[in-house]
Amino acid sequence: MNPRFRLPPFLPARGVAAGRHFFPSGSALAGLLALAVCLAVGLGSYRLLAVWQLDQLAHTNAQRLGAYAVSLENALARHETLPFVLSQDHRLHELLDHPADPARVDTVNRYLELVQGRAGVTAAYLIDAAGLTLAASNWATPQSFLGQHYTFRPYFREAMEGRPGRFYGVGATTGDPGYFISAPVQEAGTIRGVVVVKVSLSAFEAAWRESGDALNLADAHGVLFLASLPDWRYRSLAPLGAAVEAELRETRQYGPYPLLPVKASEALSFDSPARPITLWDNAGGRRDALMQTLPVGPLGWRLVLFSDLAGAYGLAAARATALGFATAFLLALGFFAWQRHSRLQERRAARAELARAHAELEAKVAERTALLTATNVRLEEQLDAQAEAERILRATQDRALQAGRLAALGQMAAGITHELNQPLAALNTLSDNAVAFLQRGKPEGAVENLRLISQLAGRMGRIVGELKAFARRGQDELVPVSVREALDHALFIVELRRRELDAAITLAVPDPAPRVLADPVRLEQVLVNLLRNGLDALADLPAEGEGEGAAPRTPRRLAVTVARVPAYRDVAEEGAPGQAPASLVRIAIADQGPGIPAEVLPRLFEPFFTTKPAGEGLGLGLSISLTIAESFGGTLAARNRPEGGAEFILELPAA
Numbered sequence: 001m002n003p004r005f006r007l008p009p010f011l012p013a014r015g016v017a018a019g020r021h022f023f024p025s026g027s028a029l030a031g032l033l034a035l036a037v038c039l040a041v042g043l044g045s046y047r048l049l050a051v052w053q054l055d056q057l058a059h060t061n062a063q064r065l066g067a068y069a070v071s072l073e074n075a076l077a078r079h080e081t082l083p084f085v086l087s088q089d090h091r092l093h094e095l096l097d098h099p100a101d102p103a104r105v106d107t108v109n110r111y112l113e114l115v116q117g118r119a120g121v122t123a124a125y126l127i128d129a130a131g132l133t134l135a136a137s138n139w140a141t142p143q144s145f146l147g148q149h150y151t152f153r154p155y156f157r158e159a160m161e162g163r164p165g166r167f168y169g170v171g172a173t174t175g176d177p178g179y180f181i182s183a184p185v186q187e188a189g190t191i192r193g194v195v196v197v198k199v200s201l202s203a204f205e206a207a208w209r210e211s212g213d214a215l216n217l218a219d220a221h222g223v224l225f226l227a228s229l230p231d232w233r234y235r236s237l238a239p240l241g242a243a244v245e246a247e248l249r250e251t252r253q254y255g256p257y258p259l260l261p262v263k264a265s266e267a268l269s270f271d272s273p274a275r276p277i278t279l280w281d282n283a284g285g286r287r288d289a290l291m292q293t294l295p296v297g298p299l300g301w302r303l304v305l306f307s308d309l310a311g312a313y314g315l316a317a318a319r320a321t322a323l324g325f326a327t328a329f330l331l332a333l334g335f336f337a338w339q340r341h342s343r344l345q346e347r348r349a350a351r352a353e354l355a356r357a358h359a360e361l362e363a364k365v366a367e368r369t370a371l372l373t374a375t376n377v378r379l380e381e382q383l384d385a386q387a388e389a390e391r392i393l394r395a396t397q398d399r400a401l402q403a404g405r406l407a408a409l410g411q412m413a414a415g416i417t418h419e420l421n422q423p424l425a426a427l428n429t430l431s432d433n434a435v436a437f438l439q440r441g442k443p444e445g446a447v448e449n450l451r452l453i454s455q456l457a458g459r460m461g462r463i464v465g466e467l468k469a470f471a472r473r474g475q476d477e478l479v480p481v482s483v484r485e486a487l488d489h490a491l492f493i494v495e496l497r498r499r500e501l502d503a504a505i506t507l508a509v510p511d512p513a514p515r516v517l518a519d520p521v522r523l524e525q526v527l528v529n530l531l532r533n534g535l536d537a538l539a540d541l542p543a544e545g546e547g548e549g550a551a552p553r554t555p556r557r558l559a560v561t562v563a564r565v566p567a568y569r570d571v572a573e574e575g576a577p578g579q580a581p582a583s584l585v586r587i588a589i590a591d592q593g594p595g596i597p598a599e600v601l602p603r604l605f606e607p608f609f610t611t612k613p614a615g616e617g618l619g620l621g622l623s624i625s626l627t628i629a630e631s632f633g634g635t636l637a638a639r640n641r642p643e644g645g646a647e648f649i650l651e652l653p654a655a
Contacts, residue, residue, distance in 0.1 A: 042324030083183035220300030480655035484513035490527035537593030
């Protein structure tokens with residue numbers, strides 16, 4: 001067993017503390033002694049079993065680390081000779097002799113591109129003695145190495161010293177990490193350039209992640225540059241010294257990453273091949289782990305494995321608890337015979353008491369069942385009455401909605417008659433002209449008159465169609481409705497009233513126009529009611545150009561603004577208490593009128609409440625509009641604006 005393993009405090013098993021009830025009242029001291037024996041056995045066995053479990057886990061992990069190390073070293077050695085082979089190619093020597101020759105650059109680029117594809121490496125490139133990249137396999141990509149200088153990389157300096165170079169780092173050009181292998185290009189004992197091959201090790205991270213092991217690869221400074229968990233990548237096992245940080249900045253080995261140290265109970269190092277530690281993640285979560293390392297590769301790298309100790313400690317605790325219970329069971333056997341007689345007597349008394357309680361319970365159940373049956377009958381009758389009342393209410397509401405639309409149509413009848421009379425008069429004139437043209441043998445004039453007749457007939461059809469659509473009953477199903485289209489239809493309905501008042505209606509609708517979940521007909525009815533109310537509020541204002549002398553004139557203007565606004569919906573019914581973000585569409589209609597009196601504002605949406613003179617309104621428009629808005633899952637409210645006038649705000653769920 002390894003004496004260096006530190007163990008967490010032992011938690012005694014539940015149920016042992018209740019052992020005092022196991023002993024007769026006259027044997028309290030014996031019970032306490034038995035409890036102490038059980039606790040001693042459990043605690044001692046837990047410590048021994050926990051150390052044994054850690055030894056077993058360390059042995060198993062050592063075998064797995066060995067397998068991972070062999071796989072990684074084979075991958076690193078696979079391309080070890082490729083840069084040397086490339087350095088012997090005559091095409092690279094010719095390019096170093098004539099670096100400005102485009103033809104030779106293209107030849108070497110394509111050759112290196114072919115080598116990259118065949119060898120399965122990330123990149124291959126040629127650097128001259130000054131550190132300038134002359135050719136690269138990725139010459140045709142936006143992140144090409146061509147023209148880049150890499151004198152700051154250790155693999156370049158090592159190759160220029162006449163020995164193979166090896167280096168792992170984040171790409172200075174592409175930002176992609178990789179393992180760089182370099183070899184000098186020599187001719188007659190002179191080093192003329194460097195050939196570099198870049199190999200990606202990301203496949204190892206993916207394989208480690210699929211294995212489920214918390215496996216990492218650290219460099220000689222203790223920086224984790226490969227990790228099965230992405231949050232561990234580019235973290236250091238211990239704080240880095242100033243000299244190491246300066247070296248990493250000079251070589252740009254890990255790019256912009258800050259290399260923060262791992263949050264652990266102690267500074268981690270490679271001194272011990274296996275030891276238990278405590279780790280904290282970024283969210284503050286704590287876990288106990290067994291840290292094991294194994295050297296790998298030619299650059300002083302270490303495979304670092306963090307194994308969760310919860311299972312090992314839990315298994316040791318379970319076995320220690322089982323031993324404690326077994327000890328308690330053996331002690332209990334000595335008292336079993338003495339207790340058996342008293343237990344039997346207690347059971348007989350309990351059976352008698354249970355029989356009496358059962359009889360009382362049956363009587364109460366029968367009584368409560370009769371009461372519940374009668375209550376259920378009354379409840380069913382009340383539910384039937386309530387359903388009938390709701391049906392009547394819905395029918396009444398539907399009739400009220402239809403009546404509101406028909407009332408609006410009745411008010412517009414005179415104006416619509418004028419709208420239709422003009423096209424009808426024009427139709428008579430144009431038809432007579434067409435007959436006259438045909439009699440005179442001028443078919444082209446008749447064709448023009450017939451075209452105008454078709455346009456006028458289409459205009460009359462659109463007027464009648466808008467009125468028929470506004471007058472028909474709405475549908476029960478809510479569908480996505482364009483706010484812009486609904487406003488256009490409503491503005492068409494109130495156009496006559498706007499002309500009568502010589503008022504201006506401005507629209508501010510985002511592009512594209514938002515859509516809401518609603519019934520299009522009933523939404524148009526709400527908008528018509530709100531627009532007519534706004535126009536009615538402007539009726540007492542002087543129109544543009546009215547007024548005496550130099551008195552200021554108040555314009556008759558109605559502003560309609562549409563915007564998306566954030567909202568929240570309750571998600572407690574989904575099993576996660578709280579609120580989730582949603583989206584509403586707000587339609588605000590603001591007038592320049594005198595505003596809403598303070599005593600009227602609280603009663604504004606009451607049915608049959610109106611401030612208009614008798615005969616000009618039933619007081620149902622706003623009440624009906626509020627009912628429709630709430631049936632869509634929205635709201636309707638009114639307020640007085642600080643700058644004057646009233647504003648009605650309609651908010652509906654966005655589609």
